[in-house]
Amino acid sequence: MNSNPESEIPIVQPGKSFLLAVRFYATMLFMLFYWPLGVLVVMIICLCSSMLNPGEKHRTLGQLVIGKSLSSFVRILEWAGIIRIHDAGLIGKADMPGPLLIASNHPALWDAPLLIRRFLRVSCIMKAELLNNPLLRNGALFAGFLPNTPRLEMIHAALDRLKNNGRLLFFPEGTRTRNRDKGGILNRFRPGLALLASQSKAPVLPVFISSNSLYLQKGWPIWRLPPLPITVTIRVGDPMKIGEGESTRDFSRRLEELFRKELG
Incomplete structure (x- = not known):
C-alpha cells in the first residue's frame, strides 16, 4: 500500500501566508473572466x-481543445502557488490505446480536469445535470462526453465508443466522495463500470487520487x-480485466477493494 499525503501533511488553519491568500483570491477573480472567455x-x-x-x-478536435484549455487552467493554479500536482505515473499511461476504461476515485471537483489534461483524447462519463450548466454544456458535447442518465442510453453509447477504440473516463463512485472530513475514503462503487468492462472486454486502468486538503470536496465552498x-x-x-466467468458484481467488488487498499 502506497503512502497517502493526507496522513503525511496535516490540515492546518488557513491564513498562514498573506501572500498566498492574496494569490488565491486574485486567481479566483481572474477565473471569473477566464472561464466565460474560454467558453466563448x-x-x-x-x-x-x-x-x-x-x-x-x-x-x-473537441477533446483536444477542452484538454488544452484545462491544462492551461491547471498551470495557472500551479503558477499561483495554489496547487502542487505529483502525477508522473499518469503521464506515462496517457498514451495507452483504446478501447480503455479509466476508473478513478472522485474526492474533489477538479479531478476530471486533472485527468483529462493528461489523457486529452478521452470522453468523460458525466452527471447529466451538468449539461444544464451553460459554462459546461457546449464544451462537454463538443468533446463527446456522455451523460450518465438515462442509464441504458449511456451504456449503449459507451459500448459504441469502446468498439471504436475509444477511451472513457469513469468515476465509479458516481459522485464526489462523501464524509471526507470524517475519514471516509470512498463511496460504494456503482455497477456501471463493471457492466461496461464485462460487455466490452476493455481493460480498466485504475487511477488513485489523494490530497492533503479538503478543498473542492463535499461541503467546501469554492x-x-x-x-x-x-x-x-x-x-x-x-x-485490470474482468475474469473468465467473473460476475459484474464480483469484478466491481474486486475493483473497489483495490481502491480501498490503495487509498486507505
Whole structure:
C-alpha cells in the first residue's frame, strides 16, 4: 500500500501566508473572466468545426481543445502557488490505446480536469445535470462526453465508443466522495463500470487520487480559503480485466477493494 499525503501533511488553519491568500483570491477573480472567455472561444471553434469536420474528427478536435484549455487552467493554479500536482505515473499511461476504461476515485471537483489534461483524447462519463450548466454544456458535447442518465442510453453509447477504440473516463463512485472530513475514503462503487468492462472486454486502468486538503470536496465552498499550497498526488495501478466467468458484481467488488487498499 502506497503512502497517502493526507496522513503525511496535516490540515492546518488557513491564513498562514498573506501572500498566498492574496494569490488565491486574485486567481479566483481572474477565473471569473477566464472561464466565460474560454467558453466563448470553445463555442466559436465548435461551430466552425461542426461545419468542416463531421463525426469523429469533430469530437477529436473537441477533446483536444477542452484538454488544452484545462491544462492551461491547471498551470495557472500551479503558477499561483495554489496547487502542487505529483502525477508522473499518469503521464506515462496517457498514451495507452483504446478501447480503455479509466476508473478513478472522485474526492474533489477538479479531478476530471486533472485527468483529462493528461489523457486529452478521452470522453468523460458525466452527471447529466451538468449539461444544464451553460459554462459546461457546449464544451462537454463538443468533446463527446456522455451523460450518465438515462442509464441504458449511456451504456449503449459507451459500448459504441469502446468498439471504436475509444477511451472513457469513469468515476465509479458516481459522485464526489462523501464524509471526507470524517475519514471516509470512498463511496460504494456503482455497477456501471463493471457492466461496461464485462460487455466490452476493455481493460480498466485504475487511477488513485489523494490530497492533503479538503478543498473542492463535499461541503467546501469554492471561495473558502484552504491551507496552501494544496498537494494532489495521482497514482496509477496496473490495468485490470474482468475474469473468465467473473460476475459484474464480483469484478466491481474486486475493483473497489483495490481502491480501498490503495487509498486507505
